[in-house]
Amino acid sequence: xxxxxxxxxxxxxxxxxxxxxxxxxxxxxxxxxxxxxxxxxxxxxxxxxxxxxxxxxx
Numbered sequence: 001x002x003x004x005x006x007x008x009x010x011x012x013x014x015x016x017x018x019x020x021x022x023x024x025x026x027x028x029x030x031x032x033x034x035x036x037x038x039x040x041x042x043x044x045x046x047x048x049x050x051x052x053x054x055x056x057x058x
Contacts, residue, residue, distance in 0.1 A: 009046035013039055 016038040024032030 006046070006050070009042060012042050013046075016042060 016035060020032045020035035020039070022032075023029075023035055
């Protein structure tokens with residue numbers, strides 16, 4: 001089941017990924033790489049809180 005919080009995390013990942021691609025292909029390679037590092041960080045953040053919610057419900 002996908003909750004609203006999951007949608008917001010995936011939206012943040014999609015925006016970060018699109019922004020990093022845009023920056024990379026417009027010649028701002030360092031900024032693109034920096035922004036690309038946000039994608040796994042945001043996903044880990046979302047997974048952590050999802051697991052905390054599952055463990056908290058038990």
